[in-house]
Amino acid sequence: MTGPKDLDPSSRRIMIGEELHHARERAGLTQQALGELLFVSGSYVGQMEAGTRRILPDMAHKLDEILGAGGFFVRHCTKANRSKHPEQFAEAAEAEAMAIGLQEYAGMLIPGLLQIPDYARAVFLDYQPTAPDEVINELLAARMERTHLLDNPTKPLLWVVLDEAALRRPVGGPEVMARNLRHIAELARIRRIVVQVLPFSAGGHASLHGSLKIMFFEDAPPLALIEAPATGQLMDDPATVARHQLSYDLLRANALTPKQSLALIASVAEDYAHEDHDPRV
Incomplete structure (x- = not known):
């Protein structure tokens, strides 16, 4: 046994x-x-x-x-309590792996579950430019392991609202961005995720403070996660979670429809694909 x-x-x-x-x-x-x-x-x-x-x-x-x-x-x-993830995100990453539903708003970056390896590596290097390769590789391996949650064809149900800023900021350069946005578009086309884009034209919104994630479970109350650089706050108070749920609902209401969002994501991916150099170089 x-x-x-x-x-x-x-x-x-x-x-x-x-x-x-x-x-x-x-x-x-x-x-x-x-x-x-x-x-x-x-x-x-x-x-x-x-x-x-x-x-x-x-x-x-x-x-x-x-x-x-x-x-x-x-x-x-x-x-x-042992984890492959950084201590400040370990509890949230482990809860995420058990969730049956995820609702996420991403402000400046493509969320971790939707990142391709080259994009994730660029994020880690931008945040820790002097870190040795072994540290970056460990972080990357843990990040990519998280993305396997989407290998299941139905669970968790992932609904993402992407700020237009996350599409327009060329993390890793144009070629990486083109591939990552095409990856997101493909997940939307095969109906594995629901994705909406919150356009710049929407102006101010309910989550200007940063990224937001709400996690739902089969046998436990939902959790809300607020993320910032090198920190994350996981909240379980029902009233607090309900307030963040309202914020997320307002974000969805002000975002483009899934069909419009897919068209914009595909269009921006093509724009990146036709750039012949990294503007940061």
Whole structure:
């Protein structure tokens, strides 16, 4: 029989979450009641039980104490929290891998799930211009592994609103941009993703502060992620998530239709393809 030592981190978190669920019920506590003892929301507890959120070390100690778990959570959470992703994005990347639906607004960059390797490499090099090759290669491998989420023909349902700025900024140069935009267009044509472009003509909008992602799960409440350089804030408070959902709905309402967006993406890709040099050189 396969033992816990053989589980990958995400499977291990699901196993730990199931144990948390049983231990909480044995203690006669609701998710809300346990959350109050931990100084988190009941929905946060639900997400830990579903395996969509990590149990951090200080939380593991408290759970062992409150639930009389004999050190179970401290022992198992260290392995479960290992990740190939940068620490500030690890929890969000792991939750993303378990989502059944993703809604994303990308302001200045093509989102990670839609990036081709050369585009992703250019992003990492622009952000860390003195990093050695092995660091860039590790980041690139983790980024490309994330894109395999789209290998599944139906899940997660990915709906992306791309700011026109993400189309017009030539990250990696014209040839790379042409290939990446064609990649996005193809995913839209085969109906694997829904993509809309928020044009410059829309003016101000509901997410001028930066990128936004909302993740939906089968057995846990949704999460919202706000990203900025070298940081990301993952939020589970229902009222906060609902506010970000409204922002996303407003972005979709002001964006071009999927058909219009596909035409614009294809057109910009052709413009890049006909450029014969990188304007940064």
